[in-house]
Amino acid sequence: DAGVIQSPRHEVTEMGQEVTLRCKPISGHNSLFWYRQTMMRGLELLIYFNNNVPIDDSGMPEDRFSAKMPNASFSTLKIQPSEPRDSAVYFCASSFQRDTQNQETQYFGPGTRLLVL
Amino acid sequence: AQSVSQHNHHVILSEAASLELGCNYSYGGTVNLFWYVQYPGQHLQLLLKYFSGDPLVKGIKGFEAEFIKSKFSFNLRKPSVQWSDTAEYFCAVNAVQGNDYKLSFGAGTTVTVRA
Numbered sequence: 001d002a003g004v005i006q007s008p009r010h011e012v013t014e015m016g017q018e019v020t021l022r023c024k025p026i027s028g029h030n031s032l033f034w035y036r037q038t039m040m041r042g043l044e045l046l047i048y049f050n051n052n053v054p055i056d057d058s059g060m061p062e063d064r065f066s067a068k069m070p071n072a073s074f075s076t077l078k079i080q081p082s083e084p085r086d087s088a089v090y091f092c093a094s095s096f097q098r099d100t101q102n103q104e105t106q107y108f109g110p111g112t113r114l115l116v117l
Numbered sequence: 118a119q120s121v122s123q124h125n126h127h128v129i130l131s132e133a134a135s136l137e138l139g140c141n142y143s144y145g146g147t148v149n150l151f152w153y154v155q156y157p158g159q160h161l162q163l164l165l166k167y168f169s170g171d172p173l174v175k176g177i178k179g180f181e182a183e184f185i186k187s188k189f190s191f192n193l194r195k196p197s198v199q200w201s202d203t204a205e206y207f208c209a210v211n212a213v214q215g216n217d218y219k220l221s222f223g224a225g226t227t228v229t230v231r232a
Contacts, residue, residue, distance in 0.1 A: 033220070043207065043222040056219065091160060105151065106220055108161040 002026075004109030006092050012115045018080040021112045024073055025094030033093040033106060034067055034077050043091075049075065050097055082116045089113050121210050123223035131231050132200055138193040138226050140208030150191040151209040151220070152182055161207065167191065178202070203230045 005024040013019055025032050034046040047057040049069045057067070064083070069075040079086055093106040124139035142148065149168050153161040165176025172184040182193045191208060208223040 042224050045219055048219070093161075105163055105166055107163070108153075110160045 004092055004094050004107055006090075006109035006112050008112060009110060010113045010115075012117065013082055014117050015083055016081045017116075018078065019082045019086075019114060019116075021077040021090050021092075021114070023075045023077070023092030023109060025075070025092070026107055027073070029094035029096050029107075030072065031095045031097045031106075032069060032075050033095075034075070035091040035093065035108075036088045037091060037111070038088045046077070079114075082114075084116045087115050121208055121221050121223040123206075123208050123226050125226045126224070127227045127229070129229045129231065130198060133197050134230075136193075136195045136198045136202070136228065138206055138208075138228070140191045140193065140223060141189050142191070142208075142210040142221075143189065144210065144212045145189075147213040149211040149213060150182070150184060151211070152176065152180070152191070152193050153207045153209060153222075155205045155207065155225075157204070164193070164206075198228075198230050200230050200232045202228060204228060 004026055007022045011019060031048060031050050033048040036044045036046055044059055046059045047067045048055055052069045052072060064081060065079055067077045077090060089111045091111045092109045095106040096104045120143045122141045130136065151166045152164040154164050155161050164180050165174050165182055167174045167184045173181060175181045180193060180195050182191055184191050193206060205225045205227050207225045209220050211220050
């Protein structure tokens with residue numbers, strides 16, 4: 001299995017530009033998570049989807065952030081407009097949720113290192 | 118919501134020394150427990166996990182962890198570390214309740230192993 005795939009691996013952009021991060025979860029997984037990692041705040045869960053439906057987006061910082069999962073094999077995290085404080089590593093993770101009492105292990109992608117100048 | 122505490126922010130030790138990293142969580146119900154490792158510049162990789170059964174869990178690369186329910190702890194151990202164990206280690210907890218599938222992470226412990 002190829003694991004969780006994220007693109008791009010690195011992104012450098014200027015303040016005010018739109019940034020789109022992409023994620024392909026592990027085939028067969030039905031839960032997908034977006035995390036942000038910074039030195040100051042550590043790992044933060046931004047949003048998670050189950051069966052392509054957003055379940056909890058309470059971690060999304062503000063309206064500039066949006067995430068979609070149009071199908072089981074693809075998700076995007078968009079920042080518009082981007083700001084320097086959005087600079088971080090963004091990880092996507094996926095897992096298989098068997099039922100309400102069985103959430104399997106989350107597997108992480110390689111991350112996207114975002115730098116907003 | 119559950120919280121996760123990792124006692125040590127930075128641990129420095131020599132090769133062949135033993136390592137123990139503390140992790141405590143605050144949720145009183147059923148939990149799934151994880152330790153992840155993040156090598157410099159890389160993504161999080163699963164070291165080991167506990168869902169149920171034997172509270173002593175063995176993971177990859179010689180790591181093990183013990184779940185002590187009465188202490189709400191899931192400490193990570195390795196009897197003899199190597200230089201290649203230099204990394205950041207994250208404890209994570211998933212409270213098994215209803216539809217809550219959030220994985221709460223500790224702040225991480227940076228481990229530096231000196232050759």
